[in-house]
Amino acid sequence: xKFLGLVLKSAKRSKRRTLLTVMSVAIAVFLFxxxxxxxxxxxxxxxxxxxxxxxxxxxxSLMFQMxxxxxxxxxxxxxxxxxxxASWFGGIYKDPKNFFGQFAVDPEGYxxxxxEIQLTPDERKAFLDDRTGCIIGDGLARIxxxxxxxKITLQVGxxxxxxxxxxxxxxxxYRSGGxxxxxQSMMFHWKYADERSMLKGQIGWYVTQIAxxxxxPQIMRAIDEKFANSPYETKTDTERAFQTSFVSMFGNLxxxxxxxxxxxxITTLFVAANTMAMSVRERTTEIAVMRTLGxxxxxxxxxxxxxxxxxxxxxxxxxxxxxxxxxxxxxLNAGGFIPEIGVNNTNVLVALALSxxxxxxxxxxxATMASRLKIVDALRRVA
Amino acid sequence: xxxxxxxxxxxxxxxxxxxxxTAGGIAMVVAVFVMTLAIAQGFRSxxxxxxxxxxxxxxxxxxxxxxxxxxxxxDLPIVxxxxxxxxxxxxxxxxxxxxxxxxxxxxxxxxQPANVPVRGVGPRAFDVRETLTFAEGxxxxxxxxxxxxxxxxxxxxxxxxxxxxxxxxxTTWKVVGxxxxxxxxxxxxxxxxxxxxxxxxxxxxxxxxxxxxxDRSMFxxxxxxxxxxxxxxxxxxxxxxxxxxxxxAMTTVIRVFGTFVTLIxxxxxxxxxxxxxxxxxxxRTREIGTLRALGFSQFRIVxxxxxxxxxxxxxxxxxxxxxxxxxxxxxxxxxxxxxxxEVAFKFRITPALMVGGLVFSAVMGAVGGLLPAIRAARIxxxxxxxxx
Numbered sequence: 001x002k003f004l005g006l007v008l009k010s011a012k013r014s015k016r017r018t019l020l021t022v023m024s025v026a027i028a029v030f031l032f033x034x035x036x037x038x039x040x041x042x043x044x045x046x047x048x049x050x051x052x053x054x055x056x057x058x059x060x061s062l063m064f065q066m067x068x069x070x071x072x073x074x075x076x077x078x079x080x081x082x083x084x085x086a087s088w089f090g091g092i093y094k095d096p097k098n099f100f101g102q103f104a105v106d107p108e109g110y111x112x113x114x115x116e117i118q119l120t121p122d123e124r125k126a127f128l129d130d131r132t133g134c135i136i137g138d139g140l141a142r143i144x145x146x147x148x149x150x151k152i153t154l155q156v157g158x159x160x161x162x163x164x165x166x167x168x169x170x171x172x173x174y175r176s177g178g179x180x181x182x183x184q185s186m187m188f189h190w191k192y193a194d195e196r197s198m199l200k201g202q203i204g205w206y207v208t209q210i211a212x213x214x215x216x217p218q219i220m221r222a223i224d225e226k227f228a229n230s231p232y233e234t235k236t237d238t239e240r241a242f243q244t245s246f247v248s249m250f251g252n253l254x255x256x257x258x259x260x261x262x263x264x265x266i267t268t269l270f271v272a273a274n275t276m277a278m279s280v281r282e283r284t285t286e287i288a289v290m291r292t293l294g295x296x297x298x299x300x301x302x303x304x305x306x307x308x309x310x311x312x313x314x315x316x317x318x319x320x321x322x323x324x325x326x327x328x329x330x331x332l333n334a335g336g337f338i339p340e341i342g343v344n345n346t347n348v349l350v351a352l353a354l355s356x357x358x359x360x361x362x363x364x365x366x367a368t369m370a371s372r373l374k375i376v377d378a379l380r381r382v383a
Numbered sequence: 384x385x386x387x388x389x390x391x392x393x394x395x396x397x398x399x400x401x402x403x404x405t406a407g408g409i410a411m412v413v414a415v416f417v418m419t420l421a422i423a424q425g426f427r428s429x430x431x432x433x434x435x436x437x438x439x440x441x442x443x444x445x446x447x448x449x450x451x452x453x454x455x456x457x458d459l460p461i462v463x464x465x466x467x468x469x470x471x472x473x474x475x476x477x478x479x480x481x482x483x484x485x486x487x488x489x490x491x492x493x494x495q496p497a498n499v500p501v502r503g504v505g506p507r508a509f510d511v512r513e514t515l516t517f518a519e520g521x522x523x524x525x526x527x528x529x530x531x532x533x534x535x536x537x538x539x540x541x542x543x544x545x546x547x548x549x550x551x552x553x554t555t556w557k558v559v560g561x562x563x564x565x566x567x568x569x570x571x572x573x574x575x576x577x578x579x580x581x582x583x584x585x586x587x588x589x590x591x592x593x594x595x596x597x598d599r600s601m602f603x604x605x606x607x608x609x610x611x612x613x614x615x616x617x618x619x620x621x622x623x624x625x626x627x628x629x630x631x632a633m634t635t636v637i638r639v640f641g642t643f644v645t646l647i648x649x650x651x652x653x654x655x656x657x658x659x660x661x662x663x664x665x666x667r668t669r670e671i672g673t674l675r676a677l678g679f680s681q682f683r684i685v686x687x688x689x690x691x692x693x694x695x696x697x698x699x700x701x702x703x704x705x706x707x708x709x710x711x712x713x714x715x716x717x718x719x720x721x722x723x724x725e726v727a728f729k730f731r732i733t734p735a736l737m738v739g740g741l742v743f744s745a746v747m748g749a750v751g752g753l754l755p756a757i758r759a760a761r762i763x764x765x766x767x768x769x770x771x
Binding site: 016017020021023024025027028030031035059060061062063064090096097099155157158159231233235244245248249250251252256259260263264266267268270271273274275277278282 | 405408411414419447450553644648717
């Protein structure tokens with residue numbers, strides 16, 4: 001600690017250089033934290049998935065629907081507590097570019113199944129009582145400025161739902177109490193869509209609540225066996241697997257974002273190590289004088305390494321602060337295309353550790369150079 | 384090469400370590416830039432290659448993708464009888480009524496279910512899509528449960544090798560041929576006889592009709608004819624336009640993301656270049672003084688140091704392009720969200736993309752070098768010469 005003053009002094013020696021280095025570390029840490037936040041945003045749904053909910057879809061693919069009669073069959077399987085259903089509506093809000101999730105759901109059962117959808121009792125009643133009512137996630141409401149009482153018109157996107165536009169009234173804005181339900185979706189009464197549907201009684205997927213998560217494998221198998229060899233064979237999976245398969249649709253995100261993050265770190269290492277090396281080279285004579293005065297080479301090593309560490313840590317803190325402010329659902333949204341992203345505490349810690357790592361690595365070679373300096377040669381040098 | 388330029392380029396080599404690290408930082412930025420844009424480029428050219436300038440695709444009005452379109456059976460003969468549709472040697476129209484559905488197959492890489500497009504096609508499909516050629520096996524025989532699989536799908540999804548049985552739509556299908564299609568999106572698809580696919584998927588209509596036009600200039604009159612027919616609720620599109628539209632959303636997302644990341648990263652690298660150039664100027668204060676004393680103008684000094692900085696950055700740019708090159712041709716995949724199907728494609732690094740990367744690095748060098756260069760030019764001659 002007693003050398004902190006000395007470290008600060010040498011950092012101040014070339015203010016501009018220190019500032020530039022701190023800024024480039026800050027930018028790198030900002031990018032790193034932002035990339036981690038994006039990846040976490042994608043994985044949040046799977047991470048928060050409930051272990052007592054399983055999802056049943058048609059075995060062919062999610063695109064195909066199955067009859068509502070499956071509901072009673074699933075309900076009667078031992079170990080099943082509750083079943084609800086939903087369909088993908090795929091409507092168009094004004095322009096196909098305005099993409100967000102629209103689910104035709106069994107309103108009461110769905111709200112029971114997903115306590116993550118937070119509504120006040122009044123809001124809940126208002127939604128249940130209105131056949132053409134809908135609820136909107138607060139994230140989605142922020143993007144399009146939807147308010148309670150607004151009318152929303154969706155054009156039909158999937159021919160199954162006829163040709164006429166659908167009109168909805170926003171009955172509530174829900175908050176999401178867990179990443180298993182995102183807050184950028186719209187939910188409305190399945191009956192409303194079914195009335196106008198060309199094929200009646202079609203369901204996209206069933207969600208089953210089971211009493212005991214240990215029984216999940218048996219119950220999933222039992223559900224699928226009930227419908228085996230019927231025209232509507234099913235495939236049941238845990239909620240986590242269901243969510244993960246959505247994330248994997250984007251392609252190998254973790255590899256892509258991971259390689260970019262690696263490039264960011266390497267770039268910064270180059271910049272920071274370069275600066276430290278420059279500053280050591282400039283101070284050759286000074287260091288030689290210090291050695292002559294009796295500073296052991298270990299202290300010199302610590303002084304130089306400490307300077308690198310200090311710059312990187314300050315840069316890291318600045319970068320994290322910027323990421324916290326800017327990478328925030330309030331500032332950024334991708335219009336429902338990707339989940340909401342925000343920098344969380346884990347991201348902050350990892351980014352901080354990264355900046356400390358960069359500081360240590362960047363200072364390592366210059367500090368070794370400085371501590372191994374031959375005093376006589378260094379003193380003899382001009383400049 | 385002028386004396387002064389030569390001087391600057393040679394001084395760059397003198398300080399190898401610093402120069403290498405600065406160039407290394409810039410190289411990483413350029414590599415990221417080229418690689419992310421290579422994804423966008425690959426995705427786009429895969430979809431665009433799917434369209435032929437001679438073809439038109441007919442969808443339900445206001446449908447944006449085949450998966451959400453519907454064409455009624457009685458509409459087909461009306462469309463096929465139009466004079467703008469090309470005829471084969473037997474006088475029959477060159478058209479293919481198609482069904483595009485999606486089945487879930489596990490991916491080879493992560494065993495997660497992927498949305499694999501399955502296309503039921505008419506007997507003329509291979510005449511309409513001339514780029515399709517068979518790498519292995521043969522065409523499926525109409526009326527049988529045989530299928531053909533695109534080359535990229537074989538490598539990406541489990542169980543699609545030649546000769547294997549695939550179960551979907553409540554029956555089993557046999558793979559009898561693997562085709563290539565100039566890297567088009569068809570290479571990610573499974574093709575079979577539409578007359579067997581429709582019952583298997585419980586469908587009773589087509590989703591799109593693709594026709595070869597007798598002449599590509601006839602598209603406008605073809606469009607007018609379809610729109611003018613009160614029996615049809617359909618919209619024809621040039622096949623190339625249709626696939627370009629399909630690629631738009633995804634390409635834009637990747638491009639915006641790539642540019643955003645590289646722009647921010649480049650600021651960091653530029654600061655690095657600035658540091659290096661300031662140090663270069665500081666080291667050579669006396670030399671700069673000498674040059675000025677010899678009569679070189681301030682402007683000449685600015686351009687000289689700018690040149691040095693740009694040259695340094697260009698070295699980084701070249702290294703970055705070389706670092707990015709190995710990903711060229713690697714195949715990967717993502718979901719095309721307008722059709723909700725998974726499209727396999729290859730990273731594509733085009734010469735234009737590399738030139739873009741080099742220009743980008745030069746700009747980084749210029750911006751990073753400008754302030755230090757101005758500083759170099761402003762040093763008073765007398766003071767500079769006095770410096771040790």
